[in-house]
Amino acid sequence: MTELSRIRNFAIVAHIDHGKSTLADRLIEKCGGLDPREMTSQVLDSMDIERERGITIKAQTVRLRYTAKDGQDYVFNLIDTPGHVDFAYEVSRSLRACEGALLLVDATQGVEAQTLANAYQAIDADLEIVPVLNKIDLPAAEPERVKQQIEDIIGLDAKDALMISAKTGQGVDELLEAIVQRLPPPVGDREAPLQALVVDSWYDPYLGVVTLVRVKNGELKRGLKIRFMGTGAVHAIDRIGVFTPKPLQVDSLGPGEVGYITAGIKEIADARVGDTITDDRKPAPEPLPGFRPSQPVVFCGMYPTDAAEYDTLRDSLAKLRLNDSSFVFEPESSGALGLGFRCGFLGLLHLEIIQERLEREFGLDLVITAPSVVYRVHTTDGKVLELHNPSDYPDPTRIVKVEEPWIKATILVPDEFLGKVLELCQEKRGIQLELTYVGNRAMVVYRLPLNEVVFDFYDKLKSCTRGYASFDYQLDGYGESDLVKVDILVNGERVDSLSMIVHRSMAESRGRAVCEKLKDLIPRQMFQVAIQAAIGGRIIARETVKAFRKDVLAKCYGGDVTRKRKLLEKQKEGKKRMRQVGQVEIPQEAFLAALKMG
C-alpha cells in the first residue's frame, strides 16, 4: 500500500485525435511500465475497433512508478476515459476516480467541442486541471492562439500550459514533474468503512467479471466479503491487482489506490459502473454520490439478412452484453423483416460500434432499422408509455400528448460556416441558447430534439462545414412536441419497419423522400406497385412503380432449355433476398436505403 501523498490519480481529457492515446503510451514508456518490445502503438486501446477508430470505448487504467526530481518514488494511476459523448456518464464516473486531469489540446487545431465538454466534466468533478498543448513540434502549431482560446472559451488559466509533443517525447519529462507538483494527492481514511467506486467492469472468459475500482476510504483485501450498494449483491474477493499495464496481483488496495478485483461475479450487470463497493459486515452508511444506471436513448431494430442467422444473432448479442451492460435488446418481429431484436444504445456511435462488432466478430449480415429515440406518450387513460418502437405508436385518438427527448448541443465552427450551421439547427427545430465568438471561431449552443440528431444531423453538419465543425451534446430532458407517426404503405399494406415518428412540419417531406427512394429502387413487377406515406388514414405522399410492360426473352435458342431454366432459377434465387410485403417484392437494397432515410 502506498502513502496517500505519493499517489497521483489523473485522467487525460481531450477532443478526438488530439493525441490522448499517444501521450498515454509515452507516459507508460517513460515510467517503464512496459519493455520497449512490448510497446505496441496505443497500448490502452485494446479492442480492434478502438484502435481503428482511435476512440476509447471502455475505461482503461494503468499504474505507473515515477521517481521524481526530489528523489521520491510516486505511484501514478492514469485513468483513460472514453472520449465520446455517448459515453458521457462513463466519463464522469472515471473522472470521479481522479484528483486531477491533463487537458490535452492539439496546438494546431485548438479547442474543439469535446475539449470543452470534457473540460467542463472535469471542472464539475472538482479536478485540478493542467492544460497541455500537444503537437508543438508541428510547423502549424499556434500555442499562443490556443492558450488564448483555453482562457477565453473554457475559462482556465493557460499561462503555465505545458508544451509537449507526445509523438517525439518533447516536454514529457516536464509533464511528469508537473503531475507531481501541480496535481493534488488523494485524501481518504484507511480506518473508515470501505467505500470503493466501480469505475468500469468487463467480462473476461477466464476470470469472470473483472471490476476496476478506486478506493476512497477503507481497504480492499483478498477474501473480504463485499457488497455492491446499488444492487445489494454480495461477493467474496478472490483476486486483487493493478495494471502496470500488465495485470499484477497485490494483497490489498488502500485509500487513493486504483486497481481491479474479481469476486466470482457472473454478470457485469452486477458490477455496474458508478456503484459503490463496501464491506458487507461493516458497511458504509452512504454510497458515494452520483450513481445512476445507464439509460439507452437510441433504439433500432436489428434483423439478420438471412433468417437462418436469427439464433446466431441472439447468441452474439448476449455475448456482447456480457461486456457492455449499457446496451439492451429484446426480441421483436416485423412483417417485412421477420424475427429480430429491438436494441437500445447510449447513442449513435454506440449503435455503430455494436453493429460493427456483430458484423466483424460474429460474421453477421444485418438489416438495421432507422434509429429512433424514446418518446413519452401520454394516453387518455392517464398512462405514460415509454415508446421504443414507432410501430407501437398508439392510435392518435388515444393520445393526449407526446414528449420527446431534447439535447443541449455545443458546436464550435469557423465563422465562415456559421451561417450554414445556424440554418441547419433552425431546420432541425433547434432553439438557440448561446452564440459567442472566440477569434475567428464561433461557439453556438442549441437546444435540439434528439430525434433530429439521430436522423442525419451529423452528416449534414459535416458536409455543410466541410468537416471543420466540432459537436458535442448532453441530454436535456423531455419536452412536448407536435409529433405524428408516418406509415409507409406498399400496395395498401403497412410496412411496419418503415414507420417513423416525426414532427408534423416535416412529415410530408420525410414521407415523400422515402416514397421517392423506394420508387427508384423497387424494380418493376408483374403488377403496379403503389407506395404511399400516410398519417393515420390520410395519404400525404404517393409514388407508383409501373408494372412490367415487357419481361420475356424474344428468342429461345433452339433446344437450349437449360440456359433459360438456369436464368429462371437465378431470378428465383434473387427473389429469396427480396423482402415480401404483401404481393410486392422489395429488394434488400431498397429496404436499407429507405431505412437509412427513415
Place this chain on the structure above:
Amino acid sequence: MCTGPPVPAAAAPVLSRARRRPHMRAMAEPLALYVHWPFCRTKCPYCDFNSHVRPRIEQALWRRALLAELEHWIGRLDPRRLVSIFVGGGTPSLMDPATVEALIARAVAAWPPEGALEVTLEANPTSVEAGRFRAYRAAGVDRVSIGVQALDEAALRFLGREHSVADALAAVELAAAVFPRVSFDLIYARPGQSAAAWEAELGRALALGTGHLSLYELTIEEGTRFHAEVEAGRLRPLAEDEQALLFELTDAITAAAGLPAYEVSNHARPGEECRHNLVYWRYGEYVGIGPGAHGRVVVDGVRLATRTHRPPERWLAQVREAGHGLEAEEPLAPSTQAVEALMMGLRLREGVPLARLEALAGCPRDELVDARQRARLEEAGLLRPDPERLIATAAGRLRLDGILRALLR
C-alpha cells in the same frame, strides 16, 4: 417445388448398344433431330449463338463426324418415329448439300417417319447461298428459314449482314419457287426504330407472302459486340415501353394479315407452324448433334438433358475418339422436367396442359404451381382462365418471365 420419384444418378454417355425391337415399331415415340453447323463467314454483332469463323472448312471431315454422332444416337435409342429435322447454325447454307443429304438419308433409315417429315434448313440470303437452294431441295430439305433480319439497307449494315435488301427479296422469291415452305427472320425494336417504320417494314415482309415469319426483338446478349457498345454507352437499346409497343403492334399486324403469333416470336398461317420448333415448345424429345447442340431425350426411361462441346475443333476431336461430342448428359428430376415443360409451353398460344405437367412432375398441380398467383394472374388478364391448361394471353406472353417467377414454387 414438388419432389417426384427419385432420379437415377448421371450416367456416362453409353456407346452404341444394339437394342432393336422391330415389333415395337407401332409404339415408337416421336423424335426430332437438330443438327448444328457452327460456321459463319462473319460474326454478326448481335449474335451469341455458337458460331465461328474459319478460313477453311473440310466438308468431308465434318460430314463424317456429324454422321458418326448421329450413329451414336441411333445406337442408343429404342425405335423412334422421326417427325422433323432442323439444320441450324451458324450458317447451314454454307454446308455441302451432300452432307445434308447424307444426314437426312441416315436419319430416315434409322427412324422411319410416319407421315410427312419436315426438314428445315437455315439459310442466308446472299446470292451465293441462294444458288444452292435447288441442291438442298434435291437433298430432301422441304423448308427454309432465311436470315433476312431487315428490309432496310441501313439496318442491314447496322446488323452486320452481308446481303442487301435486293438480295433478300430475290432469295425469298427464289426459295418460294424451290421449297414447299418458306419462313424468314426479322429483327425489330432496333435502336431508334419508330413504330411507323416497323409497321412499314413488316408490311413489306408480309407482302412477300410466306406462310411463316419469325419476328425477334433485338436482344442485347452478353459477350456480343452490341453488348460491349451498350456498356460503353455508344449504343442505346430501345426502352422497355417502346419495345412493348412494337411487340403489341407486331401481334396485331400479323394477326390481321392471317399469320397470328403461335409462339412469343413466331407467326404462321394456320397449319404452317414449324413442327420442329413445336417439339421443343411442347417439350417433346429431340436429339441434338453437332457442336454446342442441346437435346432432351428419354433413354431407358430417364429423360436426359444433353449438350455437346461448343468449340468446333474440340467437338470434332471427341467425335473422332469417342463417337460423340457430348460434354454432359444429366438426368432431369421430374420436377425439373415439369418446370422446363411449363417454361417452354407457356411460350405457345395454345399453352400447356396441366395434366402433362402433373405427369412429368409426378405430383398434383397445386404443388407445382402457386394457385393463388395463378388466380391473380388470371384476374389481371395475363393468364386465360382455363381449368385444364395454363395459357398466357397476348399480354401475358409479353411478360412471360415474370409469370413464371410468380407461378413456380
